[in-house]
Amino acid sequence: MRKRTKWYVALTCILVVGLSAFLIYIVNNGVPSINTVSYVKGTSEPVQSTELTFLTDSTDAVPGMKLVAQTDELALYFHQDTTEFAVLNKQSGKVWHSNPAGREQDSKASPFEKELMASQIAITFRDAMGRINTFTNFAQSISRDQFKAESIENGMRITYTLGDMSLGIDVLPKLISKVRMEEKILSKLDEAKARYVSTRYYPLASNPEVLERLDAAVSRQLVLTRMIDAFAEAGYTPEDLIADNEENGISGGAGQDRPNFSIPLDIQLDSDSLVLKISANQIQESDGYRIRMLNLVGFFGAAGTEEQGYMFVPDGTGSLIYLNNGKINQEVYAQRLYGEDENDNSGRRGQVTESVRLPVFGLKSEEDAWFAVIEKGDGIASINADISERSNNYNNIFASFAIRGEDELTLYKANTVEEIQLLTEARYEGDVQVRYSFLSGEEANYSGMAKNYRDTLEKQDVLKPITGEADMPFYMSVLGAVDKRKTFLGVPYKGMTSMTTFDEAGEIVDQLKADDVTNIRMRYLGWFNEGINHIIPSKVKADSILGGRKDLDSLAGKLEENGGKLYPDVAFQHVFQNEGNFAPASDAARFVTREEAARTPYNRAFNSMDYDLGTYYLLSPAKLPYYVDQFMDGYEKMGNDAVALRDLGDLLHADYRSNRVIFRDTAKNIVAEQLGKIKERYPNMLITGGNAYALAYADQLVNVPTANSLFSITDQEVPFYQMVIHGYVDYAGSPINIMDEQDLQMNLLRSIELGAAPHFLWSYESSAKLKFTPYDEMFSTQYTSWYDHAVDMYKKVNDALSGLRSTKIANHIQHTKGVVEVQYENGTSIYVNYTNESVTVNETQVEAKNFKVGGGS
Numbered sequence: 084m085r086k087r088t089k090w091y092v093a094l095t096c097i098l099v100v101g102l103s104a105f106l107i108y109i110v111n112n113g114v115p116s117i118n119t120v121s122y123v124k125g126t127s128e129p130v131q132s133t134e135l136t137f138l139t140d141s142t143d144a145v146p147g148m149k150l151v152a153q154t155d156e157l158a159l160y161f162h163q164d165t166t167e168f169a170v171l172n173k174q175s176g177k178v179w180h181s182n183p184a185g186r187e188q189d190s191k192a193s194p195f196e197k198e199l200m201a202s203q204i205a206i207t208f209r210d211a212m213g214r215i216n217t218f219t220n221f222a223q224s225i226s227r228d229q230f231k232a233e234s235i236e237n238g239m240r241i242t243y244t245l246g247d248m249s250l251g252i253d254v255l256p257k258l259i260s261k262v263r264m265e266e267k268i269l270s271k272l273d274e275a276k277a278r279y280v281s282t283r284y285y286p287l288a289s290n291p292e293v294l295e296r297l298d299a300a301v302s303r304q305l306v307l308t309r310m311i312d313a314f315a316e317a318g319y320t321p322e323d324l325i326a327d328n329e330e331n332g333i334s335g336g337a338g339q340d341r342p343n344f345s346i347p348l349d350i351q352l353d354s355d356s357l358v359l360k361i362s363a364n365q366i367q368e369s370d371g372y373r374i375r376m377l378n379l380v381g382f383f384g385a386a387g388t389e390e391q392g393y394m395f396v397p398d399g400t401g402s403l404i405y406l407n408n409g410k411i412n413q414e415v416y417a418q419r420l421y422g423e424d425e426n427d428n429s430g431r432r433g434q435v436t437e438s439v440r441l442p443v444f445g446l447k448s449e450e451d452a453w454f455a456v457i458e459k460g461d462g463i464a465s466i467n468a469d470i471s472e473r474s475n476n477y478n479n480i481f482a483s484f485a486i487r488g489e490d491e492l493t494l495y496k497a498n499t500v501e502e503i504q505l506l507t508e509a510r511y512e513g514d515v516q517v518r519y520s521f522l523s524g525e526e527a528n529y530s531g532m533a534k535n536y537r538d539t540l541e542k543q544d545v546l547k548p549i550t551g552e553a554d555m556p557f558y559m560s561v562l563g564a565v566d567k568r569k570t571f572l573g574v575p576y577k578g579m580t581s582m583t584t585f586d587e588a589g590e591i592v593d594q595l596k597a598d599d600v601t602n603i604r605m606r607y608l609g610w611f612n613e614g615i616n617h618i619i620p621s622k623v624k625a626d627s628i629l630g631g632r633k634d635l636d637s638l639a640g641k642l643e644e645n646g647g648k649l650y651p652d653v654a655f656q657h658v659f660q661n662e663g664n665f666a667p668a669s670d671a672a673r674f675v676t677r678e679e680a681a682r683t684p685y686n687r688a689f690n691s692m693d694y695d696l697g698t699y700y701l702l703s704p705a706k707l708p709y710y711v712d713q714f715m716d717g718y719e720k721m722g723n724d725a726v727a728l729r730d731l732g733d734l735l736h737a738d739y740r741s742n743r744v745i746f747r748d749t750a751k752n753i754v755a756e757q758l759g760k761i762k763e764r765y766p767n768m769l770i771t772g773g774n775a776y777a778l779a780y781a782d783q784l785v786n787v788p789t790a791n792s793l794f795s796i797t798d799q800e801v802p803f804y805q806m807v808i809h810g811y812v813d814y815a816g817s818p819i820n821i822m823d824e825q826d827l828q829m830n831l832l833r834s835i836e837l838g839a840a841p842h843f844l845w846s847y848e849s850s851a852k853l854k855f856t857p858y859d860e861m862f863s864t865q866y867t868s869w870y871d872h873a874v875d876m877y878k879k880v881n882d883a884l885s886g887l888r889s890t891k892i893a894n895h896i897q898h899t900k901g902v903v904e905v906q907y908e909n910g911t912s913i914y915v916n917y918t919n920e921s922v923t924v925n926e927t928q929v930e931a932k933n934f935k936v937g938g939g940s
Contacts, residue, residue, distance in 0.1 A: 113669025114621075116705035119745050122752040125459050125514025129347065129362055132233035132240050137161075145169045145178055152237045156355040157521070159238060166203060166225055166232065166241050168350055170357050175523035177451040179384045183477050186382075192475035198222045200385075200475060204243060204346055204361075205378040211371040213504040216342065218245045238351030238358075246343025246369070254311055256324055257296050258331035259284070264294055271317040280313050293331065342372040357519040360459070363486055364512040373506050378467075378483045379517060384446050384453045385477040392447035393798070394468050394480045395454075395529050399437030399788035400837070401803025403529065404796055406448070406478045407471050413795035416468040416480075420461050421774050424747055425701055426672055426680050426736040427490070436792040438733075439466065440804060441775050444480055445532045452527035453519050454535050460484050460515030461775070462735060462748030470796065486511040488739045488746070490675035505675050509744035530894045533806035537891070545779040546811040549889040553646070554602040555881045557595070557873075558785055558815040558842035561588050562864055563609035564626045566616060567856045579614055579626065580852055582864070585634035587847035589641050591866055596645050598874050603647035604783055604813075606727045606769055610635070610651050615858070616659035616697065621710055623717030632721075639723055650727035650769040650783070653718075655710055655757075656734050658700040671700040672738035672745075680738070684857075697857050703738045704750040711757045715764055725767035731758055732781065733772025751776050773804075773814070781812050785842055789816035789833060802837050802895055802905075809838045810891040818844035819876075820869050821861055827872055828932055829917070834880050835934045836903055836915045838892065841877050843869055883936050887911060898924050910938045 140150035140158075148160035148169055158171040168181045186192065186200040199205060201221040209215050223245035224230050231242045259267075264284065269277040283301050284294035301307055328334070345367035349360040359379060368374060386392060386406050393403040396416055404416060422438035442461035445454035457464050468480035488507040522531045540546040562582040569578035583591075588605065595603060609615035611625050625635055639649040658665055672680040680701040683692040702710070718726065731754050738745040745753075758780040762768055769783040787808075791800045808814060816822075819830050820843050834841060845866035853859050863869070887907055894906040901918040904925070913936050916922050916929040929935045 113666045114664055114706055114709045116703070116743070117708050117753070119705055119743065119749055119753070122749045122756075123511075123513045124748070124752060125360075125362065125516070129240070129349070129365060130235050132235050135232045135234050135239060144171050151234070151239050152352050154237070154352050154354055157352050157357065159350065159352050159357070161232070161239060163232065164225075165201065166220075166230060166243075168203075168239075170352075170519070170521065172451065172521045172523060175451055175521075177521070177523065179453055179519075179521065181380055181383050183382055183385050183387070185387070186475075186477075189476045191472065196475045200382050200477065201225070202382075203241075203348060203380050204245075205381060206245070206344065206346075206374050207376040208342065208344075208368075208372050208374045209504060209506050210342065213506075215375075215504070218342070218344070220245055220346070223247075235349060235351065237353065238349065240347055240349050242345060242347045244343065244345050247341050248343055251341075252296075252298065252302055252307060254324070255296055255301065255314060256327040256331075257333050258287070259294050259327045260330070261286075261292050261294060263327060263330075267319055267323055268314060268317045272313060276313050276316070280310065283310060341369065343369045344372070344374065346377075353518070355520060357521075358458075358516065359519070360514055360516040362514050363460075363510065366486075366510075373487060373508075374510070375487050375489055375506055376483055376485055377515070378481060379515065381467075381481040382477060382479045383481065383519070384448075385479040386446060386448045386471075387478075388471050388476050390448045390478075392449060392452070393529075394478060395443075395445040395447070395532060395801075395803070396466055396468055396480070396797070397439050397441045397443050397803065398794065398797065399439075399791040399800075400805065401529065401801040402791040402794070402797040403799040403801060404468055404470065404478075404480075405798040408796075408798055409472065410470060410796050411473040415473075416794060416796050417465055418792075419465045420457070421735045421747070421751070422733075424736050425682055425734065426674060426739065427488070436794075437788050437790060438772070438774075440773055440788060441536070441807065443532070443536055444468070444482070445529070446478070446480055447527055447529070450523060450527055452522040452531065454522060454532040455482070456518045456520075456536060456539065457482055458516045458518050460511070460513060460748055462751035463511055463746055464515070468796075482515075482517055484511075484515045486746075488675045488737055488744070490739075492676050507675055507739055507744055508741075511746045511748065513748060529801050529803055530806065530892075533803050533892075537807045540778065540807070541811075546808065548811055549813070551889075553885070553888065555877070555885050555888065556602045556604045556783065556813045556815070556840045557600050557647075557877050558604050558606070558783075558840055559591070559595075560606040560608055560785070560818055560842065560844040561591075562615075562844060562846040562858075562861065563607055563629050564614040565609055565853065565856055565858055566614045567852075579628050580856075581628045582609075582846035582848045582852060583629075584847070585610075585630040585638045589634075589638045591845065591847070592638070592641050592645060592647070594870070595874070600874060600877055601646045603642055603645060604650065604769065605638075605642055605647065606650045606652055606785065608652045608729075611653075613660070616657075616699070617654070618660045618662045619658050619665045619702075619710060620653055620655070620714040620717070621663050621665075623714060623721065625721075636722065648725050648767060649723065650725045650767070651718075651721070651723060652727040652729050653714060654729040655707060655714075656702050656730045656736065658702055659697055661700070665700075665702075667700050670703060670706045672703045672736060673740040675739045677739070677741060680736070701736050701738075703740065703743075704736075704745045704753045705738065705743060707753055707757055708760075711760060715761065719764070724765055725769070726761065726765045727769040727771070728758070728761070729771050732770035732774050732777030732784075733786070735774070755779075773808075778808065778812070784808070784812055784814035786817045787814050787839070789837060789839065799897065801897075802892075805837045805839065806892045806895060810889050813840060813888065815840045815842035818842050819873075820844060820863050827876065831876050831879060832915050832917060832932065832934055834876070835883055835913060836905060838884060838887065838905070840884075841873060841880055843873050845869070883913065883934070902929070911936065912938045 137149040145160040148162045151161045152159045160169045170179045198219045202219040204220040220243045224243040229244040287293045351358045442457035463485045492503045567580045612618040737747045755776045762780045770781040771786045773784045773787045846864040850864045890907045893908045896904045905913045914929045915934045
């Protein structure tokens, strides 16, 4: 009996230990993750280079420079001393310079600004203590003659070595034996010089036969100069230094104790484009110094004070910054691509801005323009622009790349608070690549830039033309189940509240059908896994509070009979409920500070985080494929071929887990792959936001930008985003009934100008039921309050735009402030008058706050 008891005890112990080990494994590893290395684009070895050679050039098109490469459209020139380059547009004869030719005569610019204007690369970096510094390749490489230019196919590679590479004090041995000091140095000097040298070395306490350099004395410039001269006079060679260093275990060499970096820049022509590339995995950094940000050709094609034109920035729909607009007291333009990274403290400030959805920018000067597309590294890129007269006499726009994550760590010591700047050890190892195209004549404007980008996306099969005739869509986001704090016998608990059941949504569809609204695209929010902020979708279960599976199927069938579609909504990247098989310790992303990436919505009214709105985790991109696969397997049982993706085309964040750093660009590639997988199984995809990497997979887009951020430095809003996608995908902006702008006529005019369908967020129940929930900002959702207005707006939009759904926008013109014309490729023009007075444009009269459609074929 005792023996059996011992066996039971032993077996129990084994089970407990095994279970504990399993739980520890789960906590540390969580659900399966992917190997993210393959998602870092552009880590291949650089293309082969040879000795720099030049082509014969009889034109002398760019004085002082030599011809390096040319195509039928462009010619590339290079200055051997300054590493400046220039591109000649053969069609127009316009020459675009990498650096302003008149920078030395710029009376406005400080010496540092002139350094920037003479540079092709600028970096910001931190040392081991977290101190920040900036290097330009002009001051730290070109001026020191520390660069190497080589030929590559159709261009050149310039490898810049930035930093002081001289030996300095290290030209003298740190440690040297007494024997070698006498043999190599002292015996070859006169008595006075020998005494001068010997008094600046002192025997090591641990080994008196070895002498150590007294750096405190030797580092003074006068002493250092005399010491170097004495060693040179004695015939001390670099080989002697290497021998002494090796004998005494001293490592390092030129500049090892100082910041220095090696950065290769590839400059190539590709047909009618200039392509600039830096392979980040080829960048070298000295120990203790880490690059945070890299600015690429900050003054390429910069425009002077006498030039007319504008800079185009992709803020929201798009914005123009007029050249020389005089707004020197306003902040410079700087925006990160694809919105702020929530895994970054800068996202906690609560600034209200539109997201940058497209990785593009450009500049128009007189009758010419250039247009840039960030082809690689866009996930870590920002776009920056500034006007003349603030720091210098040039208007410039460029891309910068954050190749490391950064955050602040706050330390509380007694009565003081100390903030330490942290950088990730790991560095982005992919490529950064920007393609510049050159436009002239009638194409040299933002409409031409949009056409250029649109044509590129169509060639890449990202955009596919809409086929067939149909009415404009009517986008209806439906509010299903929401979580709400309830009480039972005074005990609070989280309960569910229905705002619209499946049957009630069907009633709204019936009503719309009776009013001849047919092409309904219904995005159903909060239909499964406990409401809008649902449990992570590793399983799929419709919320019973909304009705049964048959009711959901009935709703889908009713919509299809009416020419519409049901798109049940799912979110992946925000995890609001620590339930299911999600373990924050293993499955959540991490901040640079190594904390779990838990976020709380920002309440701008109180200028603080609002914990009543709930806290959510950011899912690690490495875990995303697992949950996508689990969702698709569960969703397949629902029998629907359509799905709405709430965040995969809208949000992008990094993961700074120390043993698996995933930068935003890598996360972008992971997300894009998941979009492709979902598309294969569920071909009808409605995507929210519409970031560039999601466009290839979207059949419908909602919440696309319909305005810019109204930055003070900008001068004009333009519908660039819509000019790119119109005719390829149906789209709408954010729900009209919860927008800040509640003027329905202005919203109608905006929809007409943008070619956008109406979009409303509706509930069957009163919005009053949302009080004291995280959703009280949805202040006006009850559909009966908006129904008549929505139907009227839809019919007006449909009458104006249904025949243009598959037609590209050819041109957009602002005739005067508040009066615009949208020209379509079939000859149709739509005039929109936002002003309070009637206007006449091209012999077409447009009433105040109205629009008119003309032309067409």
